[in-house]
Amino acid sequence: MDKKNFLSIYAKSFNWAGFFLPKETYLKCSNLYDFCRTLDNIADDEGTIDVKLRRFLNFKNNFNNQEFQNPIIKNMWVLMDEYNISTKIVEDLFDGVESDIQSEVKLNSKKELLIYSYRVAGTVGLMMAKILNVTSSNSLKSAIDLGIAMQLTNISRDVIEDSKNKRFYIKHNFETIKETLATADLFYDSSFSSIKDIQLTLRFSILVARRIYRQIGRNIIKKQTIQNYNKSGKIFVNDSGKILQTILSIFDLVKLSLIKKHNHLRDKEHELISEEINLNERF
Secondary structure, eight states, X not given: OOHHHHHHHHOHHHHHHHTTSOHHHHHHXXXXXXXXXXXXXXXXXXXXXXXXXXXXXXXXXXXXXXXXXXXXXXXXXXXXXXXXXXXXXXXXXXXXXXXXXXXXXXXXXXXXHHHHHIIIIIHHHHHHHHHXXXXXXXXXXXXXXXXXXXXXXXXXXXXXXXXXXXXXXXXXXXXXXXXXXXXXXXXXXXXXXXXXXXXXXXXXXXXXXXXXXXXXXXXXXXXXXHHHHHHSOSOOXXXXXXXXXHHHHHHHHHHHHHSOOOOOSOHHHHHHHHTTXXXXXXX
């Protein structure tokens, strides 16, 4: 499967937003996505836990040994070298994926939810920011926030699907889903002003991805009850909705040019994560 198909099949919202990136930057982001998607597939594909764990450890070992016959591993190391992406970030991603390769996954606290969301998605936001040449620590923190916000949106959308796979990240009731999306909104808000640190030609794509993903959460809220949610299937943003969010992103672009960058807003949550993972070492 080629890179474009990885994005277009598995990540339609990101692929839509990627249309607004220069081709070279899109290809680099696609290489990062290939790596992350390969890991996700190992955890999510059918098979016994033992088989998944064996495949995971084999891929991790090949990565650590820089087995460049695998182009996905080679391209990832090229990105890490070019953009000074710490191996600690990739190790965090490996830890997050490995935590899903169990007979049952259950998160029991907000701290566990935030740490998990950082590992599987905040890491991706951080690596993306580095590929987009973001260097300020405040802005890199905000990139983590955008990744966490998107992961909380995913978790809120996929409660039924995850439970079928014995993964219980949050409780299966509408109040908890709404609370999780309210937390996601805090992280979406925290991510906004630091997008100013991304050069103008790359900025719009991130604004579009942020808006479309946030709209998934709003579409979930519109279901109003757990009964409606349960009957809805996979909740997404259709093409007309993506067009609307893309247009609204133009206003975000203007707004961004008029505001000042603010200090990082989610320090309390980052402190919770940092009780287990030293985020400062990842910048």
